[in-house]
Amino acid sequence: MSTLVQPRVALAIANLRSMQWPIRRLGPYSCVLGFILIGSAALALSRAVLIGWQWDRVDVTDSLWSMLLQGLRSDLITLGLFAAPMVVLLPLFVAANRLSWWSRLSSVWLSVSLIAILLLEFATPQFLYEYDSRPNRLFVEYLVYPREVSAMLWTGYKGTLALVALGLTAAGWLTVRHFNRYRDTVDPWRTRTVLLVWPIVVIVLFVMIRSSFQHRPANLATFAFCDDAMVNSLVTNSAYSVLSAVYGLKNEAQSEIYGNMPAQEIVSRVRKGMAAGPASFTSDQFPTLHKQVASVRRERPLNLVIVLEESLGAGFVEELGGVPITPHLNGLANQGIWFDQLYATGTRSVRGIEAIVAGFPPTPALSVVKLDKSQRGFETLASVLRRAGYRSEFVYGGESHFDNMRGFFLGNGFHDIVDRKDMVAPKFVGSWGASDEDLFDKAHQRLQALHESRQPYFLLVFSSSNHTPFEFPDGRIELHEQPKQTVHNAVKYADHALGGFLKQARASKYWADTLVMVVADHDTRVYGDELVPVNKFHIPGVILGADTQPRRIASTVSQIDLAPTLLSLMGIDSEHPFPGRDLTRTLAEFGNQPPLPAPRAMMQFDQNFAWLQDNQVTVLLPDGDVRYFTYDRRTKSLDPTSTQSPEMARNALANVLMPSWLYREQLYRVR
Structure with missing residues (x-):
């Protein structure tokens, strides 16, 4: 480059640098x-x-x-x-x-x-x-x-x-x-x-x-x-x-994002769907409050244990078309009341808790476990059983304050909480607390003590090992895959721990007078290319213990149906606002004769609400939009359909508006 050009280039660069x-x-x-x-x-x-x-x-x-x-x-x-x-x-x-x-x-x-x-x-x-x-x-x-x-x-x-x-x-x-x-x-x-x-x-x-x-x-x-x-x-x-x-x-608690409906129509549709009979409703002020007469008559009602399995969807259970990594749970299919088509109401543990323990339907709001107006005087299985003289306890391997579980339970019928701090020298502790084996050891101890006291009891046992990052003790199972910390291995360990507990329970004195339900709170990683991935809400559930006879339930069942059904099987007459159905009186599998209400399930996926009835799925979207699909249970696929069902959409809307109303006006209680 010539000596004449060099100064010009330098001047041009300087001018560029000085420009803003x-x-x-x-x-x-x-x-x-x-x-x-x-x-x-x-x-x-x-x-x-x-x-x-x-x-x-x-x-x-x-x-x-x-x-x-x-x-x-x-x-x-x-x-x-x-x-x-x-x-x-x-x-x-x-x-x-x-x-x-x-x-x-x-x-x-x-x-x-x-x-x-x-x-x-x-x-x-x-x-x-x-x-x-x-x-x-x-x-x-x-x-x-x-x-x-x-x-x-x-x-x-x-x-x-x-x-x-x-x-x-x-x-x-x-x-x-x-x-x-x-x-x-x-x-x-x-x-x-x-x-x-x-x-x-x-x-x-x-x-x-x-x-x-x-x-x-x-x-x-x-x-x-x-x-x-x-x-x-x-x-x-x-x-x-x-x-x-x-x-x-x-x-929060505003389901009106899906549309509006006159209060009288909401009450009429929800009550009809409960299939409880007009004469059973006991209050105009509390829309769903009704008397339930147990279908099983007992001289001494049974005790109750609910084992809530963390993130254990149907995809992990061979009997339900899943991966064969839960042999102990899978083996229960012919030993108790087994649900082939049980559906979770949501994708979080607190959503499963509100449905199973409180019988409360899902809404686009937070679970009532975490909302302010439901921390006192909100009806649960524990409060129903408390009036019947039962003692209720929650047993958890982690910190019970997580997701406000401790506050919700103690404010709504539970007598005591047993969590990580109460477990002396646990065998293994991970990010979410003590292992499932430690959890079940503690639950077994509590059940023995409660049985010896001869006081009726309800124990809610909530597992946590099947939760990311999937930590569990070495040497307990033959790994399904490598590396160790995967969801399949964690589920297999959770099943191992459950099998050990049930073996202990069957050999114990309390088994003969205790109803035991094993059920998932929700599936893990709920995903799919649909507005609501219905197949990922499919979960296992089985009722065992006492004099339970094997029975296969092929009908569609929602988590909110479990509470009234368990009360009936326990032999407890009760008054409660649970809008779920007593399955022992509404399903053909329990010997009931037509006409019977059509089996249904409801699911909340973020702000989308799905109503599953027969093979039809109605999805309510925010701003009042409604989509219709058919669901193939064999292939687990959801396909759009031009066939519309306004009646089904009205039922879906009524059933998502009702729980918001009950929460907002604090009507989910007995008097």
């Missing part, structure tokens, strides 16, 4: 625009990666470009929400002649906001793998328990945590470095110019956030375009999903 990035000429608004542009690019890249990962399910929708465009729309909503506070505050700083302070504060706020948004994106792949969805309300619920969740993550996901930490550190460093450039180096604007432009910026942000010129702003339902809930979740970003969940908490 064009958006920095926008004065104080430059950092806001920079935040939106960088955030949009980062979220678009994250979405593209997730779509590529889940391409098999995205490809069948043939909607890639629509997903990307609608994704940009949701990103602009999110970024506008985070940018809005600083824009709204700008005139106050201008009036105080402190624009430089606003620039510094904005740089910090927008840096932290973008890092938080990126953190949720980094957390998305693992959450998507576990729950088949972006972070949502479950993510928010888990944040309430940082110690338990931290222990679980550290034990089972060290590699994932390291990658997230590395990626977030790099992204955080770049973000802070970028926004620091705006603190003192933007082009100065006159006060008049700042204030004249301000209304325009506010209007633009308002349009971005509302993202609609209709009478309602955009919401999660706006971005749902197919029958695969997971693919729908990819359209939005994780920050938007979490913010929507947080916003939705203000409407």
Whole structure:
């Protein structure tokens, strides 16, 4: 290069370096625009990666470009929400002649906001793998328990945590470095110019956030375009999903997102579905309160034990078409009352608890185990049995305060809680507490002591070994696969522990006068390419003990039907508000003659509610939309159908509106 050219090149480079990035000429608004542009690019890249990962399910929708465009729309909503506070505050700083302070504060706020948004994106792949969805309300619920969740993550996901930490550190460093450039180096604007432009910026942000010129702003339902809930979740970003969940908490126990119905019609439909008989209802004030006469007459009612198995879906039970890794549970199919078509009401343990222990149907709200108005005077099996002279205890290997179980149980009929702190020298302790073997050893001890006291009892035993990160003691089972800490191995260990307990129980004195039910709270990793993956709500359940005769139940059964059925088999006449059915009086398998109510089950999958009856599935979506499907139990497939059933949809709506009403008005009690 000649000596004449070199100085010209150097001068050109110097001039380029001295030029400001064009958006920095926008004065104080430059950092806001920079935040939106960088955030949009980062979220678009994250979405593209997730779509590529889940391409098999995205490809069948043939909607890639629509997903990307609608994704940009949701990103602009999110970024506008985070940018809005600083824009709204700008005139106050201008009036105080402190624009430089606003620039510094904005740089910090927008840096932290973008890092938080990126953190949720980094957390998305693992959450998507576990729950088949972006972070949502479950993510928010888990944040309430940082110690338990931290222990679980550290034990089972060290590699994932390291990658997230590395990626977030790099992204955080770049973000802070970028926004620091705006603190003192933007082009100065006159006060008049700042204030004249301000209304325009506010209007633009308002349009971005509302993202609609209709009478309602955009919401999660706006971005749902197919029958695969997971693919729908990819359209939005994780920050938007979490913010929507947080916003939705203000409407807890409000099932009106599905539509409205006159109170009289709700009561009429729900009561008819209970199949309890008009004369059995005892109150106009409490819509579902009724007297139940036990179908089995006993001189001395039986005691009750419910073994609630964590995350043990039908896919792990060979008898139900699953993997052959639960030989002990599978072997019970011909030894008691075995349910071929039992369905969970939700995807969380507390949802299973509310259905099984309280007989309460699902809603789009949090489980009543965690809601304020249900912490006292809310009817449960324990409160029904307490009035009959029973002592009720909850036995758990972990910390019973998790998910507010301790508070809910002690406030609603249970006498005592036995948890991790009560287990002396356990054989093995993992992230979620003592192993299932330790749990069952303690349960067996309590049952022996209660039996010797000759006081009637109800024991709820809740396992935890089959929970990520799948920790259990070495040498107990022949591993199903490698490495050790997998869901299949954990389920096999849980079955091993259950088999040991049942062997002890059968040889014990309490077996002859105790009804024992083994049932799952929900399946693990509820996922699928449907609005509600019905097959992943299918769970095992069996009733054993005392004089129980083997019986195969092929009809569809919901978890909420178990409480009234157990009371009947125990021989207890009772008065309660449980809207589930006494199966001993409503199913043909128990010798009942037609006409009989059509067997049904109900399922809550995030904000989608499904009603399964025969082979028909009615799905209620937010904003009143209804979809109809047929369900093939053999292939476990859900297929759209043009055949509509408005009557079934009305029954579904009544049964999802009723529990919200009962909770809100505190009517789920006896007087």
